[in-house]
Amino acid sequence: MLSRTAALLLPAFGRLRITADPAPGTAPDTATATTAAPGSASPAPTVAPGSIVAANHTSLSDPLVVLAALHRLGARPVVLATAGLWRIPLLGTLLRHEGHIAVHRGTARAAESLDAAAEALAAGRVVLIYGEGGLPRRRDSGELPPGPFRSGLARLAHATGAPVVPLGQAGSRRLTSGGTAKQLAGLATAPVRRPGLHVHLGAPLHLPADTAEATACAHHAVTAAWAAASRHAAARHSAAGHGPEATRP
Numbered sequence: 167m168l169s170r171t172a173a174l175l176l177p178a179f180g181r182l183r184i185t186a187d188p189a190p191g192t193a194p195d196t197a198t199a200t201t202a203a204p205g206s207a208s209p210a211p212t213v214a215p216g217s218i219v220a221a222n223h224t225s226l227s228d229p230l231v232v233l234a235a236l237h238r239l240g241a242r243p244v245v246l247a248t249a250g251l252w253r254i255p256l257l258g259t260l261l262r263h264e265g266h267i268a269v270h271r272g273t274a275r276a277a278e279s280l281d282a283a284a285e286a287l288a289a290g291r292v293v294l295i296y297g298e299g300g301l302p303r304r305r306d307s308g309e310l311p312p313g314p315f316r317s318g319l320a321r322l323a324h325a326t327g328a329p330v331v332p333l334g335q336a337g338s339r340r341l342t343s344g345g346t347a348k349q350l351a352g353l354a355t356a357p358v359r360r361p362g363l364h365v366h367l368g369a370p371l372h373l374p375a376d377t378a379e380a381t382a383c384a385h386h387a388v389t390a391a392w393a394a395a396s397r398h399a400a401a402r403h404s405a406a407g408h409g410p411e412a413t414r415p
Contacts, residue, residue, distance in 0.1 A: 167260060167263075167264060168233060168245075168260055168261075168264060168266075169233045169234075169236065169237040169241075169242045169243070170237060172229070172230045172231075172233035172234040172237060173233070173234045173237040173238060175230065175234075176230055176231065176234040176363070178356075178357050179227075179230075179341055179356040179357060179360070180231075180337065180340075180341060180356060180360050180361045180362065180363040181360055181361070181362050181363065182231065182234060182235060182238075182363045182364075182365065183362070183363070183364050183365075183398065184211060184235050184238060184239070184364075184365045184366075184367070185211075185364070185365075185366045185367070185394065185395075185398060186211035186366065186367040186368075186369075187366075187367065187368050187369045187391075187394075188369075211239055211367045212239060212240070213236065213239055213240075213241040213292055213331055213367070214329065214370070215290040215291070215292065216287050216288075216290050216291070216292070216328055216329075217287075217292050217293075217328060217329050217330070217331050217370060218283075218287070218292075218293050218295060218319070218322060218323060218326075218328050218329070218330045218331065219232075219236065219241075219243060219292060219293065219294045219295070219330075219331045219333050220295055220296075220297050220319055220330050220331065220332055220333065220384055220387075220388050221294060221295075221296055221297075221333040221334075221335060221388070222296070222297075222298065222311075222312040222333070222334055222335060222388050222389075222391075222392045223296040223298045223299075223300065223312075224309065224310065224335070224336075224338055224339050225338040225339045225341065225342050226342045227338045227341040227342040228296075228335060228338050229245065229247075230338070230341075231335050231337070231338045231341075231363050231365065232294065232333065232335055232365065233245075233294075235333075235335070235365040236292070236294070241292045242291075242292070243291070243292040243293060243294040244264075244265055244266055244267060244283070244286040244291050244292070244293050244294070245266045245267065245293075245294045246266075246267045246269050246279055246283060246293065246294065246295045246296070246318075247261070247266060247267070247268065247269060248268075248269055248271065249268035249269060249270045249271075251268075252268050265286070265291075267279050267282045267283055267286070267293075269299075271299065279318070280318055280321060280322050280325070283295070283322055284322065284325055284326050287322075287326045287328045288326070293322075293328075295318070295319050295322070297312070297315035297316065297318075297319045297381075297384055297385065297388060298312055298313045298314070298315060298316070299315075299316045299318070300313075309336050309339065309392075309396050309399075311389050311392060311393070312385060312388050312389050312392055314385070315381050315384060315385045315388075316381075317377050317378075317381055319380075319381065319384050320373055320377045320378075320380035320381045320384060321377060323372075323373045323380060323384075324373065324375055324377070324380065327372070329370040329371065329372055330370065330371055330372070330373055330384055330387070331367060331368065331370050332367070332368035332369075332371070332384070332387035332388045332390065332391040333365060333366070333367055333368070333388070333391055334365070334366045334368070334388060334389075334390070334391030334392030334393065334394060334395040334396070335363070335364065335365045335366075335392070335395055336363075336364050336392065336395040336396040336398070336399040336400075337361055337362055337363035337364055337395075337399045338363060340352070340356075340359070340361035340363075341356050341361065341363075362399055363399070364395040364396075364398040364399040365395060366391045366392075366394040366395040366398065367391065368387050368388070368390060368391040368394075371383070371387060
């Protein structure tokens with residue numbers, strides 16, 4: 167329900183475009199597949215069942231953008247999210263009902279989330295995880311590359327053997343960023359501004375067994391996907407007459 171709700175709501179707030187790295191063996195001149203235009207000859211990206219989607223985290227509106235994008239691609243992920251969300255009325259009920267996974271960071275229960283994610287992957291579900299485990303400190307609407315990753319993504323991939331799909335998203339900071347008042351104002355004006363939002367999927371990869379090496383590999387792949395999404399989002403922003411965007415690679 168949350169994925170479907172995100173897919174229904176997002177078009178009112180912004181214009182989403184999805185691209186992906188080419189599949190292995192694809193000719194170089196078809197380097198990007200897109201779902202932007204209905205009836206496009208380019209094949210739509212796909213996310214295989216039992217995959218881990220690793221996304222960058224830039225804004226409180228990230229889940230809206232990422233869930234809407236994955237819904238468009240036919241994936242209904244189980245999301246690992248901070249346990250505090252389960253205390254929000256109605257939202258907590260929906261999260262529990264749909265089997266999303268609470269992460270109790272800094273407690274003895276923190277490892278439980280990886281066990282639950284492994285069970286979801288074994289059942290053929292797609293699992294969405296934010297490797298950074300938190301939001302950046304930057305308060306303006308500019309983009310930042312992904313911060314350091316925690317080790318949970320690497321440990322989950324090693325324990326399950328699941329492929330990791332790097333997902334980079336850009337533009338959601340033009341929906342919500344900064345303090346509470348600015349974020350509320352951003353949401354209130356988004357239906358008028360309808361900023362461009364971009365999600366880019368990297369090619370699936372299997373991480374190495376060493377946790378530190380795997381964490382670095384995943385961070386590099388998600389950063390590359392974010393950079394691709396940022397370039398697309400910045401180009402659309404400039405084409406719409408808004409001038410260059412504050413992006414720091």
